[in-house]
Every structure is written in structure tokens, then in C-alpha cells.
Amino acid sequence: MRASSSGFLAAAILIAVVLATAVSVSGHPGHDINITSSPWDSFNELVGCHRGVNQTGLANLKQYFHYFGYIPENDPNSDDTFDDILENAIKTYQRNFNLNVSGVLDAATVAQVVRPRCGVPDIVNGTTTMNSGKSSKTQRGSGGVVHSVAHFSFFPDRPTWGDKRDLTYYLDSSSSSSQQIVDAQRMSVIFSRAFSRWSAVTPLTFRETDTRSSADIRVGFYSDDHGDGEPFDGLLGTLAHAFSPPDGRLHLDAAENWNVNSDDSVGFTQVDLESVAVHEIGHLLGLGHSSVEEAIMYPSITSGSRRVDLAADDVDGIQELYGSNPNGASPAVPSTQERETSDSDSRLLRRGSATILTTGLIGLSTSLFFSLL
Numbered sequence: 001m002r003a004s005s006s007g008f009l010a011a012a013i014l015i016a017v018v019l020a021t022a023v024s025v026s027g028h029p030g031h032d033i034n035i036t037s038s039p040w041d042s043f044n045e046l047v048g049c050h051r052g053v054n055q056t057g058l059a060n061l062k063q064y065f066h067y068f069g070y071i072p073e074n075d076p077n078s079d080d081t082f083d084d085i086l087e088n089a090i091k092t093y094q095r096n097f098n099l100n101v102s103g104v105l106d107a108a109t110v111a112q113v114v115r116p117r118c119g120v121p122d123i124v125n126g127t128t129t130m131n132s133g134k135s136s137k138t139q140r141g142s143g144g145v146v147h148s149v150a151h152f153s154f155f156p157d158r159p160t161w162g163d164k165r166d167l168t169y170y171l172d173s174s175s176s177s178s179q180q181i182v183d184a185q186r187m188s189v190i191f192s193r194a195f196s197r198w199s200a201v202t203p204l205t206f207r208e209t210d211t212r213s214s215a216d217i218r219v220g221f222y223s224d225d226h227g228d229g230e231p232f233d234g235l236l237g238t239l240a241h242a243f244s245p246p247d248g249r250l251h252l253d254a255a256e257n258w259n260v261n262s263d264d265s266v267g268f269t270q271v272d273l274e275s276v277a278v279h280e281i282g283h284l285l286g287l288g289h290s291s292v293e294e295a296i297m298y299p300s301i302t303s304g305s306r307r308v309d310l311a312a313d314d315v316d317g318i319q320e321l322y323g324s325n326p327n328g329a330s331p332a333v334p335s336t337q338e339r340e341t342s343d344s345d346s347r348l349l350r351r352g353s354a355t356i357l358t359t360g361l362i363g364l365s366t367s368l369f370f371s372l373l
């Protein structure tokens with residue numbers, strides 16, 4: 001299905017935020033128009049399925065898990081049978097999303113499956129970038145405090161921008177067919193803010209340039225098949241995708257109803273551009289997905305909402321790659337009790353997992369979240 005993604009560094013990192021809800025839009029007097037936009041809605045009918053059953057729709061679910069890396073490309077059993085491979089995929093998924101690991105399609109699991117999410121695979125080339133690539137719990141301290149494992153992650157081989165610290169970005173507010181998608185000034189403000197979230201906590205700087213050819217990062221809107229093997233799919237569904245460093249390409253689906261307001265008044269069916277931008281910049285800089293639900297790098301993004309503040313987990317991850325801001329200030333994220341109380345322990349454990357880094361997994365940190373809203 002996504003053969004182009006298997007060679008990872010050269011491959012597009014797809015960000016598919018699929019809006020899973022059936023949206024009721026008042027459009028005509030006297031009645032509503034139901035728009036069911038998600039290809040995943042039918043998964044709701046699979047609640048209760050378990051190994052051994054045969055039910056229509058399971059083949060599609062296998063495709064879903066294949067898409068996000070939970071079932072290998074060469075799995076031949078793409079039928080409606082709930083086999084061992086599907087069960088294992090579900091267990092891994094449940095581990096990654098902090099669900100009860102049963103291998104059964106319980107209601108909570110299906111609810112998570114149909115939630116809007118980013119399309120960057122959770123498992124790349126067999127490497128799990130979330131919880132399931134690590135031991136599930138780590139006991140620490142004499143009191144036996146359970147320390148949840150880690151959450152931020154990197155891509156295989158840890159691609160970064162190397163020694164480059166000052167990056168430029170080019171923004172195009174029009175689609176490839178020259179249709180204006182969002183207001184250029186609003187887009188500039190939004191991306192400036194989105195980049196500043198990451199520069200506040202790293203030595204990196206970001207500066208907008210109007211010279212596309214020399215820009216390190218290039219952001220633009222595209223429609224349908226646009227030549228990189230990851231076609232967009234119109235309204236809703238796939239929203240955007242980006243490439244791991246140092247490629248710098250970030251593509252947004254021109255068909256979406258993008259919110260460019262900076263307050264919380266995101267329309268129910270809108271997708272907040274700044275929220276998507278902050279998440280995707282994380283990928284552009286080298287971060288994979290996190291199992292921390294509050295983190296920017298958590299795979300799910302909810303329509304009609306904003307999530308633009310880095311969580312401690314995001315900060316830990318990006319600082320592992322680039323270090324902290326030499327100016328010392330990290331105004332976007334307050335220091336955390338976790339870091340104050342378990343810093344040495346956490347560092348030790350992080351160093352201990354260094355060998356895992358090369359396979360794309362990383363770090364220890366607790367799920368702390370700071371909302372500045």
C-alpha cells in the first residue's frame with residue numbers, strides 16, 4: 001500500500017489526520033446533511049471482534065494497521081479473518097496508545113482507532129517508535145515508584161539537521177495550481193509562532209525567506225497526486241505530510257478547511273493550521289511519535305481544537321537531538337517537577353537506552369503536560 005515509505009529516509013512521511021466523525025452540517029432548511037468523511041467509520045462495527053472470528057471489515061482494518069506500520073508489507077493474509085498477525089498488531093497498538101493490552105477489539109481500542117490521527121507510521125521498517133518498543137514499566141526508587149516509560153522518539157538512524165542551527169523556511173499560501181488557500185499574512189504569523197515553540201527550547205533559529213530555492217524548509221499546499229508518491233485525498237482525510245531532516249518539505253492538503261484564527265474558535269469541521277504546523281515541524285526536525293497523549297507529537301489530532309504548546313515530553317525529545325536553548329530561557333514550557341525530582345535517574349536511564357536510539361526509540365520521561373491556554 002505504501003511501498004514508497006519503506007525506504008524511510010528517502011520516503012515521504014505522511015501525516016494523515018483523518019476526521020473520524022460523521023459531521024452533521026445544517027445546509028438546507030428543515031433537514032441536515034450528513035457528511036461521513038472518514039474511511040474508518042465502519043471500524044465501529046468491529047467492536048468485540050477477537051482472534052478466530054471472520055467478519056466483514058477486518059480486511060480493511062488490516063490495511064489500517066499495515067498503513068501505520070503494525071502489519072508488515074509482506075503479510076499475505078489480507079482477508080477478513082482475525083488471525084494471529086492482527087491480534088499481535090492490536091496488542092502493539094494498545095501498548096502504544098496506553099490501552100488495556102488484550103488483543104481484543106474492545107470499545108476503547110476501536111474508539112482510538114477511529115480518532116483523527118497523523119499518518120506518520122508508528123512503526124517504521126519494523127521499528128516501533130512508541131511505548132511498545134520499550135519495556136512497559138520501569139520501577140525506580142526505594143519506594144517502588146512506577147515510572148512510565150518514554151515517550152518521545154526519533155526516526156530510525158536519528159536524522160537531524162546536523163550542525164546547522166539557523167534554518168530558513170519558505171511559505172507558499174497558494175496551491176500548486178495558484179489558488180489562494182489561506183491568507184499569506186496569517187500563514188506567516190502562524191508559522192512564525194509554530195517555529196518559535198521549537199526555537200524557544202533549542203539552539204535552533206528559524207527565519208522566513210522569500211527565496212524558495214535556497215530555503216531549508218519549504219511549506220506549501222498541494223492537491224491530489226502531487227508527485228511525491230503520497231497523494232492527498234480532498235476534504236478531510238489526509239491533511240499534510242512532511243519529510244524527515246534534512247529534506248525540509250512540508251506539504252499541506254489544499255482541500256482542507258484550515259483554521260487560521262489564533263484563538264480557540266476553531267470550527268467543528270476545521271483543522272487548526274497552527275496545531276498541525278507545530279506537530280509537523282517536530283517531524284521536520286527529527287521527532288517521531290510520542291505515546292504521551294498531551295504531547296504535540298502524539299499521533300492523534302482532533303478536529304475543531306487547538307494543541308500548540310509543547311509538552312515536557314516534546315521538549316525532552318528535541319533537546320536530546322539539539323540541546324537546550326543557550327539563552328537559557330524556555331518560555332513556552334515551564335520547568336517540571338518531574339525533571340527536578342528525577343533528573344539524575346532519568347538521565348541515567350536515557351543514557352542506558354542509547355543503544356536503542358539507533359533503532360529509533362528513545363528516552364524516558366513522564367507524561368507531563370502544560371497548557372498555556
Ligand SMILES: [Zn+2]
Pocket residue numbers: 015118119120279283289297298299
Ligand atoms: Zn505525526
Ligand SMILES: [Zn+2]
Pocket residue numbers: 012222226228230241251
Ligand atoms: Zn507531498
